[in-house]
Amino acid sequence: MFQSKSSSTLPPALYVVATPIGNFNDLSARAIEILKTVSLILAEDTRVTGQLLKAVGVKTRTISFNAYSEAGKIPRVIDWLRTGESAALVSDAGTPAISDPGRLLIERLHEADLPVIAIPGPSALAAALSISGLPSNSCHFIGFLPAKGGARQKALDVGLGWPGTLVLYEAPHRITDLAGRLDQSAVGRKVVFARELTKTHEQLVRVDAGECADWFLNNPDRIRGEFVVLVGPNDSGESSYELNAAKLLAVLARELSPSKAASVCAELTGIPRRELYQKLTNPT
Numbered sequence: 001m002f003q004s005k006s007s008s009t010l011p012p013a014l015y016v017v018a019t020p021i022g023n024f025n026d027l028s029a030r031a032i033e034i035l036k037t038v039s040l041i042l043a044e045d046t047r048v049t050g051q052l053l054k055a056v057g058v059k060t061r062t063i064s065f066n067a068y069s070e071a072g073k074i075p076r077v078i079d080w081l082r083t084g085e086s087a088a089l090v091s092d093a094g095t096p097a098i099s100d101p102g103r104l105l106i107e108r109l110h111e112a113d114l115p116v117i118a119i120p121g122p123s124a125l126a127a128a129l130s131i132s133g134l135p136s137n138s139c140h141f142i143g144f145l146p147a148k149g150g151a152r153q154k155a156l157d158v159g160l161g162w163p164g165t166l167v168l169y170e171a172p173h174r175i176t177d178l179a180g181r182l183d184q185s186a187v188g189r190k191v192v193f194a195r196e197l198t199k200t201h202e203q204l205v206r207v208d209a210g211e212c213a214d215w216f217l218n219n220p221d222r223i224r225g226e227f228v229v230l231v232g233p234n235d236s237g238e239s240s241y242e243l244n245a246a247k248l249l250a251v252l253a254r255e256l257s258p259s260k261a262a263s264v265c266a267e268l269t270g271i272p273r274r275e276l277y278q279k280l281t282n283p284t
């Protein structure tokens, strides 16, 4: 168990505190208050968080809690909260548990009936989406793609298959690789690179797929920094799943009666048979 140093006046809970993604002034007054009042801060990297805490005069005890130590430390955090203490969870930047450590801890706390309270604030995901000009009513966030090979392309293809806007995080050393893949795989779609948000070299660019790799080639300085990448919906508004189902139905209808083709397609895709039959017999 962690050693209790102060008894907090906060209701015992894990406070999931969002921290700036570049500009320290984005730390909310409520976040500072919580970080001062909890008896323990779980930080992805204590040195990174230490700089922020120093800048805002927070002296609370901080321990490391990262992707490698998360599973092992969960029982101690649960014991800590059960004694009536409170703790805050922070990551290096942005909102914890969004492509950052914490999700497993949070799930275990829910299972243990211990309260988890959000102290919302910066997140690269929300910041980029909010200024992208792309639809946010239907959007799909996939975090980081796998680093290499077939798994990388497959995850990108699956992501692009969703209807609506696709949002990804990408590291600078893979951004040109992603740009090249989007040029090939996202034809006809708008691509937005949101770079270094809230920082000195903040930049947002909107290009068409096909122009992505060139945008980086034209100025290699653009490869530096942190990126959120967004891909606008395809014009048809249909997911690749729907497009594939339409293709399958058309092929089956070449060989089978409309009724039989609709039944087989319904069995394979889960789309209601009546809907498919109507598409064949009464296309609009």
Ligand code: SAM
Residues within 6 Å of the ligand: 021, 022, 091, 093, 094, 095, 096, 097, 098, 099, 100, 122, 123, 124, 125, 168, 169, 170, 171, 194, 195, 196, 197, 198, 199, 226, 227, 228
């Ligand atoms: N949990 C964090 C959040 O809510 O923003 C994200 C953590 S994830 C490990 C880090 C990734 O977020 C970076 O690789 C980049 O894709 C994105 N990111 C973080 N800060 C950014 C910034 N200032 N501008 C653009 N993207 C940023």
